[in-house]
Amino acid sequence: MMRERVLLGFSGGIDSRTAVALLQADGFDVETLTLDMVGDANLLAQARRVASELGVTHHIKDVQVDFSSNIIDYFVGSYLSGLTPAPCTMCNPLIKWKHLVSVADSLAIHHIATGHYFRVESYNNKLYVAKADDSSKDQSYYLWGLSSDVLSRALTPMSNIIKADVKQHISDKRESMGVCFLRGALYRDFITKYCPEACVEGDIVDSDGNLVGKHDGIAFYTIGQKRGYQCTVPGAVVTGIDAHSNRLVVGTNDDLYKHNLIIHQCNIVDCEELLDADDIRVVVRGIGRNPEGFARHITPTADGYHIELEYPAWAVALGQPVVLYRDNRVLGGGIIKACY
DSSP states (O other): OOOOEEEEEOOSSHHHHHHHHHHHHTTOEEEEEEEESSOOHHHHHHHHHHHHHHTOEEEEEEOHHHHIIIIIHHHHHHHHTTOOOOHHHHHIIIIIHHHHHHHHHHTTOOEEEOSOSOEEEEETTEEEEEOOSOTTTOOGGGGTTOOHHHHTTEEOTTTTOOHHHHHHTOSOOOOOOSSGGGTTOOHHHHHHHHOGGGOOOEEEEOTTOOEEEEESOGGGOOTTOOSSSEESSTTOEEEEEETTTTEEEEEOGGGGEEEEEEEEEEEESOHHHHHHOSOOEEEOOSSSBOOSSOEEEEEEOSSEEEEEEEEEEESOOTTOEEEEEETTEEEEEEEEEEEO
């Protein structure tokens, strides 16, 4: 009997190697796909070598142009605009899973998979991204942009895997990179090389508009930052970034607490459930801290939602993703366009 085929996004790292073994144990004929996003010859060679060692058919697709225009330009442009981007949350729907689906279609393969730690759950006849068993490795936060069409084809071999257990049985413990295109560089060095005009000195002001220092370029700062600039106010933190005037605003730690978030560019699975439920948790990852408790109120706006928090979030920044959970399910997410 012919086994069902699955196309697995593959880097040759711990997680994707484990995913191959798990899918094969479940009876699937696994083929692997590595996306060439940044011309990383070492990554491609590793993926090709490991796939050969595992005895699986391996494919490579060059997506560098797509990745540069949709992810790198977004990353740099966001910082130049005073925003704090999250490239992985954009890369998943716009690059990784999109091209995984495209290549699978070209190979007449229905099932797709990756080494991400998450699961797919069905609720009220709708499909949701949901949290993996390993809370320390759960990646559901970064997958809120996936469509139901993608989820309907997705297998999640890492959903109930504990990463520490996996590492005990693998001698080569190298992991896939995080922000892949930085290649270990500091983000400000990458931006400087990619866009030299980012290095434009500007003023630092307090909340009353008084000049209190100078900065090296707004692209190099984010909300909550305490270092990397000259300022005459002891203990000051960045509380605002004014791209139009090329200014940083500084204040106190207390100024960083926000009770209201306005999000747009949303992907919500079930809008009625989102608005009716009283147990929605709000998750924002970055330099700041997540709000405790639940969302007090969520109301629709012209292009998104207004979220009133039960307890304030600290150091949230414009441009960051907000992901909305109910229990372990991801109801959806959006990008912060305002907060107060």
